[in-house]
Amino acid sequence: MGTSAVILTKKDKYSPEQLLADIIVTAFHSxxxxxxxxxxxxxxxxxxxxxxxxxxxxSSTGDKESSFIFHIHSISSPSTEFYYHEDLGLDTSE
Structure with a gap:
């Protein structure tokens, strides 16, 4: 069982390569x-x-494992569209 989440960022600041690099470095230090x-x-x-x-x-007891599955999309991927922007008052141009 899992929960979906979306990380929001400005389109002109998003880089799939940089996000992948940041995740790898973070996992290395964790x-x-x-x-x-x-x-x-x-x-x-x-x-x-x-x-x-x-x-x-x-887990610290060793009997359970938490897993986080991360999909890194391209800038032009149709999946990068966030359809709940109106509910959150977000500006779609950003």
Missing amino acids: DVALYFYNNKTYTNEGTFQYTTLNINRK
């Missing part, structure tokens, strides 16, 4: 395991759409 298989998804036209990575952490 007590977590990072699983990244360089499996990129492309559109039918051959444009990069997204890649996925997993961040896992075992």
Whole structure:
């Protein structure tokens, strides 16, 4: 069972490569395991759409593991559109 979340940022400041790099460095400095298989998804036209990575952490008792699945989308991916902007009072131009 999981919960979805969206990280909001300004479109002109977003870089999939920088986000991936930041996640890798953060996982390195944390007590977590990072699983990244360089499996990129492309559109039918051959444009990069997204890649996925997993961040896992075992509990202190060792019997449970928490997992965070992260999809990093391209700037042009249709999945980067956030459809709940009106509910939150967000400006779609940003």
